[in-house]
Amino acid sequence: MTVLVWDFDGVLNANIRKGRFLWADTLYADWGIRTEALAGHLFHPDRIGRIMRGQSDLRDELQTWLSQAGHDADADAFLAYWFAKDALPDRQVLQHLHRSGMRHVIGTNNEPRRAAYIEQEMGFGALVEHIFASGRIGHAKPDSAYFNHIEAWSGAPAATHVLIDDTRRNVDAAQDQGWRGFHFTDETRANLPAFLDGLG
Known part of the structure; x- marks a missing residue:
């Protein structure tokens, strides 16, 4: 079979769509976060490889970046937003x-x-x-x-x-x-x- x-x-x-993740289209308007800045951290080749293989926790990596970048946002709330917007x-x-x-x-x-x-x-x-x-x-x-x-x-x-x-x-x-x-x-x-x- x-x-x-x-x-x-x-x-x-x-x-x-054409290589663009649609969920991020309203990211700046909703959170004041620029897609390229977030992507530059989370999707760095070494970092995303570890995340995708379960070697690093996405929430921890996200919270670290949010804090370092000066964003007063909770990683859990952000992930809930991200996952819901990305459900198409x-x-x-x-x-x-x-x-x-x-x-x-x-x-x-x-x-x-x-x-x-x-x-x-x-x-x-x-x-x-x-x-x-x-x-x-x-x-x-x-x-x-x-x-x-x-x-x-x-x-x-x-x-x-x-x-x-x-x-x-x-x-x-x-x-x-x-x-x-x-x-x-x-x-x-x-x-x-x-x-x-x-x-x-």
Whole structure:
């Protein structure tokens, strides 16, 4: 049976447009925080790698930056705002989670706090068999260990796994692993139903 591994942000969740995270559009108006300043800290390559693999706590990193930058804001309140604003399920894509004859899981590069929000508050835990979040398993796409983890869970051959992802390097890595892949973009989204139909 095919194991369909759905990326979350940019695929099941329509929160990215041309590389821009939509939730941050009102960040300055709502909080007086400039997106580029926050991103420069949280999304520094070394820091975000640790956060996404569960080696650093997002809340702690955020609170440190808020304090250092002189913002009188509570990290928990900010995360609640962030996660709620970033919840934009793509209804058109979500309908494919009801396809029968396939095992549906989510494979996402998200740290544990947002993974829990996706699972519980957004309700995706009830829509798929399992959610593989990088912050929980200690590996992130495109690491081969990430794909190995899913294969170990499923107990199925690599060739039965399919990754649907909006990041080209993740799709390439999955295909190098022996998986099939679909690069989901604005240009290819119309081809998704036919691709899924062809999985048999």
